[in-house]
Amino acid sequence: MPPTSETLTAERILEATEDVLRRHGPAKATVVDVARALGVSHGSVYRHFRTKAALREAVTKRWLDRATGMLAEIAAQDRDPEARLRDWLAALFEAKRRKAGDDPELFATYSVLTGESVTTVIEHLTELTDQLTRVVRDGIDAGTFTVADPAVAALAVFQATGRYHDPVYAQEWEQPGAEEEFTALVDLLVRGLRA
Structure with missing residues (x-):
């Protein structure tokens, strides 16, 4: 294989893996394909990711984390909790719609990979509900919301809006x-939090 002029990093491997997954799909993509795309041996890829499963889990986490950072910024803002809640939910819906619409092949691939990466998905969902809990707690502290338990309320809001962020419903997101x-x-939901 030709030597590569760039240093091989985990980030470069993940980018190449995404491209390979987009081209071949999750069933046919291999570590050898990723190595070939990078111009390195598959052993070089394994130095960064010990197994194919670890590589697939890392690329799944990277994909899920893209929206998490933006949502964390909204959750941490120092402004009206109700507006933050609305903006956070709208940003989550828009991020999921954009992922599904802009790159449907990769979205379908990640739907498969998230099924394999249960721990990664659970961590992602926990991080999202923790962000929502922060917003609800801020709303309670500000007197905007009157719920007893912010974590329970946040989980209920997250579950109630599942149709707008769970990939199972992706076909419905662009419906009139x-x-x-x-x-x-x-x-x-906001009226319920205020009641």
Whole structure:
């Protein structure tokens, strides 16, 4: 294999893996394909990721984390908790829709990979509900929300909005009326948090 002029990093490997997954799909993509795309031996890839499963889990985590950072910024803002809650939910919905619409092949691939990476998905979902809990707790502290347990309320909001962020529902996200239905649901949930 030709020597590569760039230093091989985990990030470069993950980028190449994403490209290989996009081209070949999760069933046919191999570590050898990733190494070939990078111009290195497959042993070089294994030095960064000990197994194919570890590589697939890392690329899945990277994909899930792309939205998490942006959502964390919204959750941490020092402004009206209700507006933050609405913005956080809208940003989550938009991020998922963009992933599904902009790169459907890769989205389908990640739907398969998330099924393999249960621990990574659980950690991702926990991080998201922790962010929501922070917003709800801030709303309680500000007197905006009146729920007893912010973690329970945040989990309920997250689960109630699942249709707008769970990949199982991706086909529905671009249907006529989806935006309006999403807004109506968020309005209902916010009223429930205030009650």
